[in-house]
Amino acid sequence: MRALADAHEIVALRKGVWRFLSAPGEPDEAMTACLASWPLAVLSHASAARHHGLERVPRPAQPSVTVPVQARCRPSGVRVHRSRALPARDVARSGRIPVTSLARTVCDLADGAAPWETFARVDDAIALGASRRWLHERASALRSGRDGVALVATATAPESGEVFRSWLERVASVVYRAAGLPDPEWNVPIDDERGLIGIVDAFWRPWAVIGEKEGLRFHSSREQLQQDAQRFNRLHEAGYVVRRFGWEDVVHRPVEVAASVMRALRAAGADLDPARLPRVIELPAHPFR
Missing domain, CATH: 3.40.960.10 (VSR Endonuclease)
Incomplete structure (x- = not known):
């Protein structure tokens, strides 16, 4: 790595993350954040929302990732969320980037103190193709002690x-x-x-x-x-x-x-x-x- 850097062939994006100068396009901030937290990080929350096309979610000042609660990674410039439960069904891929599923992203962003924003994100997610039943299933599984997620579960219930x-x-x-x-x-x-x-x-x-x-x-x-x-x-x-x-x-x-x-x-x-x-x-x- 040092030799490549000395030869001006690569540049450091973050600690432990390098990029070839000859690579086309601009660096992908989301990919960089996941690599900085590799191998356990999954792009999540507002960063995942942007990847899924939930455009009313503001672009985050810093990329957000979710890691298992026991993970010790703390990369600078990345907002790290820790979760006790991140099963495979809650993880998708956007190109080469692991990202929380659309249903999990809606649940992660759900806020009991902001019900209308939560309803709007649920509405947008289903307009993008998420199944109402799938959202209800995941919200019901994740609702324990979380008012916003409970709101998603209730709003997507059959009645x-x-x-x-x-x-x-x-x-x-x-x-x-x-x-x-x-x-x-x-x-x-x-x-x-x-x-x-x-x-x-x-x-x-x-x-x-x-x-x-x-x-x-x-x-x-x-x-x-x-x-x-x-x-x-x-x-x-x-x-x-x-x-x-x-x-x-x-x-x-x-x-x-x-x-x-x-x-x-x-x-x-x-x-x-x-x-x-x-x-x-x-x-x-x-x-x-």
Whole structure:
């Protein structure tokens, strides 16, 4: 190694990690971190999230790895997490880099004090191809004493879809009342000349305005999403004004949700005062408490 370094053929990246200067491209920070902790380290947490494509997870200031609890490696510039359990099912590979699986990564990042960020990561992971059942299985196995992981297990349980939807309707009711909107009818069947279009979440009958909320993406199958799109088109063709909101809109932007519905109602002739819109709307606690 010394001879290669003296010949300017290699350069030290970290203690014990060298790179040929002739190697193409830039050094891979994640690979370097794993090699610095070799042979026991697995890329994990925010670093693993970036490799899996969980883009809402901020890029970490330092690469993160997980090693067995008994490992003594402490490489500088690397955030080392220690785990008593890192079975083979929780490890995947990204190219040549060992990395925690998508399910394990979501569990490692789960935070009981930040439930909405946790829900969003679960939603994103399943959109990337993770199985809801797999996430539930791994979270159930890893939940002991960890509130955030318990939240993942509960949110991915078979019955969780109805729990979340019921809670989302309660939140929407709070949002509409806080904004001074008329109380809508809830869960109303709507028909056209072909028969039943579907049951809508909130219906302001005098103005033919409908408010629809979309829950966590993984609570809907591909077929359900297709049916929802067809239902939306039929409602539009039947002359209804539909406002559709994702769960993140309701949770993070409730005032904007209320303002959008108010504009639709006013356009349909409702006598509403935009000045009544509050600047802040307090929401009930998250649904899985």
